[in-house]
Amino acid sequence: MIVVLIIGILMAIAVPNFIQARQTSRRNSCIANLKQIDSAKEQFAMENKLDTGATVAWTDLVTTYMKSQPSCPGGGTYTIDVVGTNPSCSLAASGHVLP
DSSP states (O other): OHHHHHHHHHHHHHHHHHHHHHHHHHHHHHHHHHHHHHHHHHHHHHHTTOOTTOOOOHHHHBTTTBSSOOOOTTSOOEEOOOTTSOOEETTGGGTOSOO
16 A cells, blocks of 8 residues: 555655656747747748848748648647748747747
8 A cells, every 4th residue: 555655655746846847848939840840931031132021931042941830749830921020920929938
């Protein structure tokens, strides 16, 4: 009985920490993806002499400036936005934003 109680206490401590570590990892991976999207967008804009506010599509970036279109590890979707603004994730309320 004591062994089961000790295991239960350890699980009560470990599981929430594991869940939080997973969420933090997903958020950091999403931020890294957003940085990659922003870099590709800026390179595309510079090479094509686009002004701030110009529209950029995924087809402009994928294969030339990015190997493939990234996906948010948290299940969100990315929006490139226009030149001069940061790309965004639909999970921005959960911290999935560029600093």
